[in-house]
Amino acid sequence: MKKTISILCAASMLAALVLPGCSGGDAGSSAAATSNASGSSAAAAADVPKFEDIQFPDDAPVSGITPEKDDKRYAYDDMSKNYTVDIMMSNYGTPALAGDKDPIRTWLEKKFNVSIKCESLTGDDMKTSIATRSASGDLPDLFMAPDQATAKNLYEQGLLLDGKQVYPYLPLVRQYVTKNMVKYTTDEDGGLYCTTNYQIQDGVWTFCYRQDWLKKFNMEIPKTEAELMDFAKKCTFDDPDGNGKADTYFMISACNGGSVLDGMNGGFGTMYGDPAVHVESGALSHPNFNGVRKKVLTLLHSFVEAKVLYPDWYTIEWSKAQSYQFNDKIGCVYYPPMTLVQQYTAAKSHAAGDESVWTCASEAPIEGGKFAANGNPGFLWCWSKSGFSDEGKLKRVAHMVDSCEFGGDSFFETIQNGTDEEWKAAGYPVETPRTWKYNDDGTFYFYNASKGSPWSDNTLMTATGPWQQFGLIVPFQRNSPTGDDPQMVKENVAGNKLQDIESKEARWPNTGLLCPISDESVSPGITDYVNAQELAFVTGKRPLSEWDAYTKEWLAKGGKKIIEADAKQLGVPVPDYAK
Amino acid sequence: MARNPNHIRLTGAERVYQVVIAVIVGIVTLLCLFPFIYVVGMSLTSEGELLANNYFVIFPKHPILRTYQLVFEQSGIIHSLLISVLRTVVGPAASLLLVVPAGYILAKDDMPGHRGLVIFFVITMILNGGLIPGYLLINKLHLMNTFWVYIIPAMGNAFNMMIVKIFVEGIPGDIMESADLDGASELQKMTRIAVPLLVPTICALGLFSAVAQWNSWFDVMLYVHDANLYSMSYVIKQLMTSVNVSDTMSSMVNPIDRVTPEGFKMASVVIAVLPILCVYPFLQKYFIYGVYTGSVKG
Numbered sequence: 001m002k003k004t005i006s007i008l009c010a011a012s013m014l015a016a017l018v019l020p021g022c023s024g025g026d027a028g029s030s031a032a033a034t035s036n037a038s039g040s041s042a043a044a045a046a047d048v049p050k051f052e053d054i055q056f057p058d059d060a061p062v063s064g065i066t067p068e069k070d071d072k073r074y075a076y077d078d079m080s081k082n083y084t085v086d087i088m089m090s091n092y093g094t095p096a097l098a099g100d101k102d103p104i105r106t107w108l109e110k111k112f113n114v115s116i117k118c119e120s121l122t123g124d125d126m127k128t129s130i131a132t133r134s135a136s137g138d139l140p141d142l143f144m145a146p147d148q149a150t151a152k153n154l155y156e157q158g159l160l161l162d163g164k165q166v167y168p169y170l171p172l173v174r175q176y177v178t179k180n181m182v183k184y185t186t187d188e189d190g191g192l193y194c195t196t197n198y199q200i201q202d203g204v205w206t207f208c209y210r211q212d213w214l215k216k217f218n219m220e221i222p223k224t225e226a227e228l229m230d231f232a233k234k235c236t237f238d239d240p241d242g243n244g245k246a247d248t249y250f251m252i253s254a255c256n257g258g259s260v261l262d263g264m265n266g267g268f269g270t271m272y273g274d275p276a277v278h279v280e281s282g283a284l285s286h287p288n289f290n291g292v293r294k295k296v297l298t299l300l301h302s303f304v305e306a307k308v309l310y311p312d313w314y315t316i317e318w319s320k321a322q323s324y325q326f327n328d329k330i331g332c333v334y335y336p337p338m339t340l341v342q343q344y345t346a347a348k349s350h351a352a353g354d355e356s357v358w359t360c361a362s363e364a365p366i367e368g369g370k371f372a373a374n375g376n377p378g379f380l381w382c383w384s385k386s387g388f389s390d391e392g393k394l395k396r397v398a399h400m401v402d403s404c405e406f407g408g409d410s411f412f413e414t415i416q417n418g419t420d421e422e423w424k425a426a427g428y429p430v431e432t433p434r435t436w437k438y439n440d441d442g443t444f445y446f447y448n449a450s451k452g453s454p455w456s457d458n459t460l461m462t463a464t465g466p467w468q469q470f471g472l473i474v475p476f477q478r479n480s481p482t483g484d485d486p487q488m489v490k491e492n493v494a495g496n497k498l499q500d501i502e503s504k505e506a507r508w509p510n511t512g513l514l515c516p517i518s519d520e521s522v523s524p525g526i527t528d529y530v531n532a533q534e535l536a537f538v539t540g541k542r543p544l545s546e547w548d549a550y551t552k553e554w555l556a557k558g559g560k561k562i563i564e565a566d567a568k569q570l571g572v573p574v575p576d577y578a579k
Numbered sequence: 580m581a582r583n584p585n586h587i588r589l590t591g592a593e594r595v596y597q598v599v600i601a602v603i604v605g606i607v608t609l610l611c612l613f614p615f616i617y618v619v620g621m622s623l624t625s626e627g628e629l630l631a632n633n634y635f636v637i638f639p640k641h642p643i644l645r646t647y648q649l650v651f652e653q654s655g656i657i658h659s660l661l662i663s664v665l666r667t668v669v670g671p672a673a674s675l676l677l678v679v680p681a682g683y684i685l686a687k688d689d690m691p692g693h694r695g696l697v698i699f700f701v702i703t704m705i706l707n708g709g710l711i712p713g714y715l716l717i718n719k720l721h722l723m724n725t726f727w728v729y730i731i732p733a734m735g736n737a738f739n740m741m742i743v744k745i746f747v748e749g750i751p752g753d754i755m756e757s758a759d760l761d762g763a764s765e766l767q768k769m770t771r772i773a774v775p776l777l778v779p780t781i782c783a784l785g786l787f788s789a790v791a792q793w794n795s796w797f798d799v800m801l802y803v804h805d806a807n808l809y810s811m812s813y814v815i816k817q818l819m820t821s822v823n824v825s826d827t828m829s830s831m832v833n834p835i836d837r838v839t840p841e842g843f844k845m846a847s848v849v850i851a852v853l854p855i856l857c858v859y860p861f862l863q864k865y866f867i868y869g870v871y872t873g874s875v876k877g
Contacts (some may be wrong), residue, residue: 007738067611091817093817093818093820094655094814094817094818095655095806095809095813095817096806097806098805098806098807099805099807101806117804118804119804121800121816122820125800125820127801128801129801132710132711132714132801135711136711136715136718138712138714140720248652271746300697304848318838319839320634321838321839323626323629323630324630327626327627327630329630345661396734456685458652458653459652459653459655463655463806
């Protein structure tokens with residue numbers, strides 16, 4: 001009897017364990033939920049295009065697109081249910097503010113009926129955190145991929161949504177996402193591992209020259225290599241600051257010990273041809289073999305030979321280089337001109353006349369040269385599958401992200417630390433107002449006096465800065481030409497003028513996006529070898545006459561694999577020199 | 580003056596030896612001190628002086644305190660300092676409350692399962708679950724984003740338990756036997772005999788734990804997302820690794836004593852290190868106590 005009861009108990013326990021796993025107990029409710037979801041999706045789908053029907057632009061817009069008023073743009077999101085979303089972004093040195101102390105987060109939560117958990121980390125910390133959290137099954141819902149490889153890996157592990165599911169809900173974002181940007185974020189199987197957007201500082205860099213030194217030398221802005229070298233020598237040897245000391249230089253480079261084309265030397269990389277691996281006349285064109293790289297290194301070598309670069313040009317880091325730049329020791333920088341005017345005048349306590357110190361030109365300083373391609377992808381936004389299993393949440397968050405784009409309802413509220421109203425609503429005193437507006441030419445003003453609270457509190461500004469990573473685009477930004485401070489107005493006008501000049505530069509097409517394979521991923525260790533050899537060429541330790549020998553070495557050390565990978569990616573045959 | 584009869588006269592070779600040792604120790608001391616002196620010097624140097632000296636200044640001619648003022652003007656720094664102080668006080672205290680009794684118990688050979696327990700703890704010293712299991716455990720224990728994530732995982736340090744165990748085993752058995760004869764319980768033996776004799780050990784363990792808690796930032800980065808719980812080491816670490824400090828510094832308005840990003844970072848380092856430097860000398864003296872004089876009853 002006891003044995004029978006024991007057997008019965010064991011059997012019933014076994015059944016209790018097994019049966020719930022087999023039952024379709026939720027099938028009825030799931031079916032109802034699915035049909036409801038399908039029904040609402042079907043109704044909303046009418047406003048949302050299929051990914052295959054989306055027309056991405058061929059080229060990046062040269063100015064902002066101010067959208068027409070459309071109340072149905074976000075009809076797919078009924079805004080009824082509150083969602084909690086976990087967002088991770090990179091920060092500017094200060095972690096995100098806690099709780100309701102962040103006025104921008106508070107504003108977004110109220111406007112979009114969401115509860116936001118926001119975390120901002122610096123680069124390496126973000127990599128570690130994402131790797132740990134992904135392995136632990138605790139990925140943030142929406143996060144910025146630290147690099148392309150991370151996004152691709154996570155997607156291939158099945159942890160991320162396909163971007164094809166997201167772009168239909170981003171009507172403003174996709175106006176700026178070019179076809180090449182989409183290809184850049186597409187894997188071999190055609191899956192989009194992330195969504196992207198324009199880069200914050202896309203295509204704003206140019207060569208800026210000391211206008212006062214040009215006048216002193218009775219020169220115009222250099223437009224040929226000979227003129228550039230002449231200017232370089234005068235900057236270094238003709239005592240332009242008149243202090244009797246030989247302490248001025250043409251450029252400071254700030255390569256930070258990496259590649260000779262890092263830092264401000266990067267501007268020269270595009271002067272002798274398209275610097276990216278691309279296809280010409282059906283054949284692969286690689287800068288190591290089409291003469292482009294050699295010419296760039298020859299130019300840098302001539303600067304080193306002429307001793308016109310700052311002695312520590314290769315090792316000095318960016319922040320130290322800026323000190324020399326703002327203390328009138330450098331004649332030419334490769335820098336965003338509007339930012340240069342802002343920073344220089346601030347460093348000089350806004351003294352009258354300093355806004356005219358720097359100038360730039362649309363033409364390249366080398367004959368036939370062009371500037372770097374624009375239309376580069378900005379941050380790579382990954383949408384986790386676990387975070388967006390609820391399509392309603394996906395629509396809500398996509399709605400929120402899209403509204404932060406240029407022309408969107410949240411653009412001014414999220415860029416450059418937001419608006420007065422947000423800070424006041426969060427309980428912060430606002431001593432000086434801000435003004436902002438869209439201009440008819442596709443630019444926008446964001447007038448910021450940077451005086452008084454909260455704008456002068458560096459911690460608050462850097463802590464709330466990450467929100468602009470959704471939508472800020474500096475090439476479209478201009479400073480307000482009106483205001484109460486005459487000197488500030490002059491500085492704004494000067495910065496705007498230089499930015500307008502810079503926007504007219506001739507640029508290479510963005511062919512690099514079609515071949516996003518990094519050399520290091522194909523041949524680990526080759527970057528260090530290339531950096532060392534190029535430094536040797538530039539400093540003269542290795543003569544440039546050995547260039548052909550160097551390319552053979554490069555092929556042997558892994559360059560052959562790189563060429564093969566590039567050729568496969570671009571769909572062209574492997575060149576003879578790499579066979 | 581009469582010569583001290585106990586004075587030992589050194590031979591020539593011994594004198595040379597002493598001089599050589601002094602020189603070597605002096606060089607090593609300078610090598611250890613120089614980075615710290617350089618950091619302090621950089622933190623007190625203005626941009627103008629750095630530029631004039633090619634960014635290498637050890638003792639500034641015109642020191643400034645602006646960098647320190649800037650660091651303390653960072654809105655979250657005082658709060659993060661309080662968090663750091665709290666975890667540096669609570670963490671070691673909690674750890675010692677667990678580790679000392681555990682070590683005392685492990686020293687009892689006659690406890691059932693003693694050998695198995697010792698092996699168990701030794702294994703945890705050698706093998707570690709790793710980052711992912713640790714993250715999962717913290718998550719499942721609902722410690723994420725709480726202050727206790729700084730305290731609880733660090734409480735059970737098997738290595739410290741072993742140290743306490745070894746020191747307790749070193750206490751002469753006669754002392755414990757005499758306590759038994761006097762009718763003391765195990766708790767009384769631990770609190771009235773073992774712990775007083777272990778004061779230098781406990782102070783050493785507490786000091787190491789305090790330094791670890793003060794410097795720890797990785798756990799903050801991984802487990803804490805609430806800025807109200809960030810420790811100062813993490814806040815300073817973020818400042819140090821940010822590339823945007825230079826933009827902040829270059830936009831400062833006073834050109835005369837404008838600071839550099841490097842100076843700002845160095846000031847942050849000094850502020851982070853100074854509290855521990857101040858406390859350490861006072862705790863070091865516990866290592867030189869004589870502990871066994873007059874403790875054994877005849």
